[in-house]
Amino acid sequence: MDIQMQVRSVNGSIAVVSLDGEIDVYTSPKVKEFIGKLIDKGTYTFAIDMQNVRYIDSTGLGVLIGGLKRVREHGGAVTLVSTNPQTRKIFDITGLIKVFDIYDSVDEAVNALK
Amino acid sequence: MDIQMQVRSVNGSIAVVSLDGEIDVYTSPKVKEFIGKLIDKGTYTFAIDMQNVRYIDSTGLGVLIGGLKRVREHGGAVTLVSTNPQTRKIFDITGLIKVFDIYDSVDEAVNALK
Amino acid sequence: MMQAREVGAEIPEIEVRIPSRAEWVALARLAVATVAARMHFNVDEIADLKLAVAEACTNAIQHARESDEIVITCRIYPDGLQITIRDFGIGTEAERIRSRDLGEPRVGGLGVYLIRALMDEVEYRVEHDSGTVLTMFKRFGDSSR
Amino acid sequence: MMQAREVGAEIPEIEVRIPSRAEWVALARLAVATVAARMHFNVDEIADLKLAVAEACTNAIQHARESDEIVITCRIYPDGLQITIRDFGIGTEAERIRSRDLGEPRVGGLGVYLIRALMDEVEYRVEHDSGTVLTMFKRFGDSSR
Ligand SMILES: Nc1ncnc2c1ncn2[C@@H]1O[C@H](COP(=O)(O)OP(=O)(O)O)[C@@H](O)[C@H]1O
Numbered sequence: 166m167d168i169q170m171q172v173r174s175v176n177g178s179i180a181v182v183s184l185d186g187e188i189d190v191y192t193s194p195k196v197k198e199f200i201g202k203l204i205d206k207g208t209y210t211f212a213i214d215m216q217n218v219r220y221i222d223s224t225g226l227g228v229l230i231g232g233l234k235r236v237r238e239h240g241g242a243v244t245l246v247s248t249n250p251q252t253r254k255i256f257d258i259t260g261l262i263k264v265f266d267i268y269d270s271v272d273e274a275v276n277a278l279k
Numbered sequence: 280m281d282i283q284m285q286v287r288s289v290n291g292s293i294a295v296v297s298l299d300g301e302i303d304v305y306t307s308p309k310v311k312e313f314i315g316k317l318i319d320k321g322t323y324t325f326a327i328d329m330q331n332v333r334y335i336d337s338t339g340l341g342v343l344i345g346g347l348k349r350v351r352e353h354g355g356a357v358t359l360v361s362t363n364p365q366t367r368k369i370f371d372i373t374g375l376i377k378v379f380d381i382y383d384s385v386d387e388a389v390n391a392l393k
Numbered sequence: 394m395m396q397a398r399e400v401g402a403e404i405p406e407i408e409v410r411i412p413s414r415a416e417w418v419a420l421a422r423l424a425v426a427t428v429a430a431r432m433h434f435n436v437d438e439i440a441d442l443k444l445a446v447a448e449a450c451t452n453a454i455q456h457a458r459e460s461d462e463i464v465i466t467c468r469i470y471p472d473g474l475q476i477t478i479r480d481f482g483i484g485t486e487a488e489r490i491r492s493r494d495l496g497e498p499r500v501g502g503l504g505v506y507l508i509r510a511l512m513d514e515v516e517y518r519v520e521h522d523s524g525t526v527l528t529m530f531k532r533f534g535d536s537s538r
Numbered sequence: 539m540m541q542a543r544e545v546g547a548e549i550p551e552i553e554v555r556i557p558s559r560a561e562w563v564a565l566a567r568l569a570v571a572t573v574a575a576r577m578h579f580n581v582d583e584i585a586d587l588k589l590a591v592a593e594a595c596t597n598a599i600q601h602a603r604e605s606d607e608i609v610i611t612c613r614i615y616p617d618g619l620q621i622t623i624r625d626f627g628i629g630t631e632a633e634r635i636r637s638r639d640l641g642e643p644r645v646g647g648l649g650v651y652l653i654r655a656l657m658d659e660v661e662y663r664v665e666h667d668s669g670t671v672l673t674m675f676k677r678f679g680d681s682s683r
């Protein structure tokens with residue numbers, strides 16, 4: 166019913182953000198703030214690990230889209246990690262699968278950013 | 280939200296009944312029927328393993344008391360296995376802790392019946 | 394006895410209405426557990442609340458004749474959670490709803506006893522021909538919040 | 539379009555009423571998931587139902603001005619589950635509640651689109667000054683039941 170967030174840095178410039186929990190209208194402002202602060206500090210390249218996200222809805226998608234737009238203004242990029250079929254389905258039916266690259270592991274998502 | 284039940288026999292005469300799930304007004308008739316059938320077939324000595332019972336209420340207690348009464352008429356006995364503090368608490372406040380012996384493991388509960 | 398408590402816009406209220414049937418009690422329990430978790434009751438207190446709600450629903454199902462639904466209302470007060478369980482059956486007089494003495498173990502008769510043991514305030518009100526209303530309250534323990 | 543369906547004693551009805559606040563949407567989701575699981579919808583279908591309900595509640599919270607609660611009603615029909623989400627706000631006209639074309643990604647505008655994609659029947663009714671009622675229906679899939 167809540168969300169846990171962690172960040173670690175790879176190669177100095179890539180931030181791996183791990184999200185654990187449910188991303189909905191209640192928790193997505195927290196995710197937005199968390200990512201927003203990292204962008205404010207000058208991080209523009211993100212691998213967002215959603216392997217432990219059990220639920221995401223349009224408010225969560227909105228946060229990801231908003232984050233992507235901000236980092237792109239600085240030439241940055243966002244990759245996602247998820248193996249959850251429901252999450253992939255939502256990206257599929259909203260067409261966001263064409264906007265975000267979704268990988269099966271953090272390693273792949275990080276490598277794609279290099 | 281439901282209950283799984285299994286029985287295995289030890290030394291030919293002791294039935295170890297394992298309950299897995301929640302015992303409430305919806306599921307306790309199923310438990311009652313399961314144990315009732317074993318008694319009908321002549322089993323009067325039970326170790327009831329409730330280690331995987333996540334929830335029990337007065338309807339479940341009623342089934343255990345009813346079973347105990349029936350087997351006692353045949354000189355039988357019932358021991359229980361539970362380490363769940365909430366389950367123990369309910370036996371405590373209802374005074375049933377004096378009626379049932381509750382053990383921490385199936386081995387102990389079975390040995391007590393020998 | 395039940396302390397008088399105001400009802401108002403500042404008191405968040407969550408209500409669940411279920412058919413008066415055994416298969417829906419788990420939903421009432423889950424909903425109350427979710428409300429209690431949001432209020433930061435601890436695990437033991439949440440277990441107590443689930444049990445009290447289930448006992449009340451079980452009684453409504455088993456004893457309220459001709460009632461087809463149960464309404465569970467949670468009100469979040471600054472000092473704890475008030476839960477009202479209402480059925481629409483032909484009830485017993487409130488005085489007859491009581492916990493029995495715990496003597497020789499017998500099947501039945503533990504529900505009201507448990508409710509009184511687990512909750513801080515408990516009150517039954519029987520409305521003539523329109524069902525039974527159980528109002529109960531659990532204060533935040535020292536460990537919660 | 540919504541097929542006309544009877545309401546009656548034989549159609550089990552479960553209702554959840556929550557404050558119109560973000561922190562309670564999870565409860566609505568959980569309740570609907572529990573109803574759906576009882577009806578033997580499969581895990582994918584349950585996930586769809588949770589999402590549709592959450593999107594509807596989110597919209598009620600974000601767009602229904604001056605509404606302080608949301609009522610989620612589940613009706614169990616022989617062929618599937620009907621869910622009604624009602625708020626009491628000053629709504630938009632029903633015609634204006636529509637899914638946008640998915641072009642350039644932008645923040646927002648996906649909720650109604652998802653609801654229509656995930657449910658089999660969807661209908662909005664805006665009652666003048668008394669809120670929006672979304673009625674949606676999901677049939678049992680071949681894999682469920
Ligand atoms: N909602 C209710 N409607 C009518 N009678 C009730 C209700 N709740 C409790 N009672 C009465 O109180 C008695 C005691 O209930 P309880 O302690 O749960 O034991 P049991 O249900 O096993 O009889 C019941 O037998 C019934 O007569």
Ligand SMILES: Nc1ncnc2c1ncn2[C@@H]1O[C@H](COP(=O)(O)OP(=O)(O)O)[C@@H](O)[C@H]1O
Nearest residue numbers: 597598601602629630635646647648649650670
């Ligand atoms: N319950 C509601 N009350 C009032 N307006 C609503 C309601 N639900 C949806 N709407 C309208 O439909 C539009 C589309 O909603 P949606 O697709 O979820 O996108 P978003 O909420 O991001 O704008 C909303 O912007 C709003 O104008």
